[in-house]
Amino acid sequence: MAKNETTMVNRKSDIISAAIAVFAEIGYYRATTAQVAERAQISQPYIFKFFATKEALLLTALEVSWTRVVDSFRKVVESAVPEQLESGLIEAYEEILATYQNEVLLQMQAQTIREASIQEAMRNGYGEVRQMVLEAFRAAGIPNAEERTMLFLARGLLCNISVALAMPELKEF
Template sequence: MKSKETERNTPQTRKTEILTAAVKVFSSLGFYKATTADIAEAASISQPYIFKFFKSKEELYLAALEEAFRRIHSAFENIPILRIGLDLQGEMIVAYEQLMANFPEEIHLQMQAFGISEPSIREKTTESFAKLYELVVKKFQKAEIPDPEFTAKVFLAKGIFCNLTLVLNLPEIKF
């Protein structure tokens, strides 16, 4: 049986810890201001150890961003469509609110990504948001929601607005 210390030192566990620290640091300082030294300090590791897993700060940011979008995608994907007429949007809102409560730094990270002009980050953000839109449209189609493309756009627009209320600490104007 592995001890907690042995489990903590596995490469996958350490990579996850680095990603968790990166999300916190990037969401707090932003992509341009954050350094790998800041992330290493937050993860309680040496700075060179980061480069065992990630070639650059940009690659680390991309991995953190991918994880944030993956979490939303997974949450929406796992909502079953049990019958037509199910309040799918309501279920998705509940799932998203749970993500906002449990992973607010990931929401901050995503909001920042929309404004970063680095080509690889712009591409990852565009790709991830497009996949999320496609998923929502497909879910709405299966649930026979009228005009699923338009409804998905409105749904995601409301989600972005909710993200803004979280980032700006304005819960009183959240939908």
């Protein structure tokens, strides 16, 4: 990759990271691309070199956050022994919560946004995670795999709320 291309990839990544932070901190609707640009230390017009709209930037930020969850879970699924699968997935998600809290908060906010494209991105993200966990539970021979998957996802959402409200007692189980 040429130096200029590398710089552009890095700048795009910086913009996405800045957007995740700004959207998580003040909300998608209140956030402006000017605030994202300021956080990324670039000019506002430079954002539009990569993203046609603020919504396109949000969709990319959501894609990054869901990819992180999916990739993290995939590593566990590919390496865990059946007896440690669920605990491995829990540990992986706790690591995401600790390290990428803004991405989790972004996903939580996106759940309430009614735009069709954002709802679709959220359905796709949850659907991919659900399917991966369900298939892994079935392959591991976990009894009642469907119910255990639902409980796993429900606990994950409760963990999200715990982080958002600074109530660690919600995730103690």
